[in-house]
Amino acid sequence: MEKPKLMIVEDEYLVATELQNRLMEMGYNICAQAGSGEEALVRADEERPDLILMDIYLRGRIDGIEAADEIFRRLGIPVIFLTAYAEADLLKRAKAVQPYGYVLKPYTAYELRAVVEMALYKAGLEKELRRREEVFRDLFQGAPLPYQSLDAEGRLIEVNRAWLKAMGYSMEEVINRKFEEFLSPDQREDFKSNFRKFMESGEVSGVCYEIIRPDWSTCLMEFFGEVSYDEQGRFKQTHCLLNDITERRRIEAEREGLIVELQHALAEVKRLSGLLPICASCKKIRDDQGYWQQVEKYVQERSEARFSHSICPDCAKKLYPDLFPDE
DSSP, rough: OOEEEEEOOSSHHHHHHHHHHHHHHHOOEEEEOOOOOHHHHHHHHHOOOOEEESSSOOOOOSSSHHHHHHHHHHHHOOOOESOOOHHHHHHHHHHTTTOSSSSSSSSOOOHHHHHHHHHHHHHHHHHHHHHHHHHHHHHHHHOOOOOEEEETSSSSEHHHHHHHHHHHHOHHTTTSSSSGGGGGGGGGGHHHHHHHHHHHHSSSEEEEEEEEEETTTTTEEEEEEEEEEETOOOOOEEEEEEOHEEEEEEEHHHHHHHHHHHHHHHHHHTTSSSSSOOOOTTTTTEEETTTTEEEHHHHHHSSSSSOOOOOHHHHHHHHHHHOTTTT
């Protein structure tokens, strides 16, 4: 395992040498030394140590507190302060730059090791936490579905890139604004009512709202979400994924319209109307092409009627007189 790299910033040569020897005996790698705040800034940028031990009082334009603040802000390298003084004002200034520990001179080897180990451990935890936050942030911002989070007043506190792309707004235009402001006016009261129910039940599914974009076009979004709570079980914020169903609803509306039109068309096709050119003798009917057809064929092709054949009494007597001798 690679040894942690430490840097010493101390303007007293003998003190710096003694500190270096003690740290090397403990197994640490001393990658650099500096005697002033200005030099510390340069050496820290060059070596990028894991931890800096910084004397508060340094010769030069900037002292150890100012140097530590600049190094942490620019490079994120943690600092332990070395000092023989513990005045209240000095400690107040030192605490403001969030050091990872203090070593008061004179110190023992045990005290030095304990402070260094705790600082390295804390720095390692924070580094891992930042890494995980970056991974989560990348996943969150790169998610294909729009995401939004609201506070208890219904204000937008977080959205991802997919949300901004779908709605057409910038981050500055949406954060801390009430979500209802982005809805069609006729849906705002409905949203307020549903939002209260959402906070009470803890979840929402399949609720749809029409959102107005900056160019006044609209998109229909379907919401799925849950509520998160703090350690006391109190409402903290909502977490919702949005599904754009604008195109789906448009296609469904078009399909329903086509079905209605087809139903009307079929009704017209199956309905007989107008004058029928029928032969006075054989009762055949002339179609649109000028051909004569039997009545039943003509009617079947133009309606939903079906035929069953039989003979009426008058025709039966005429066609089969032998069956009716008495008449």
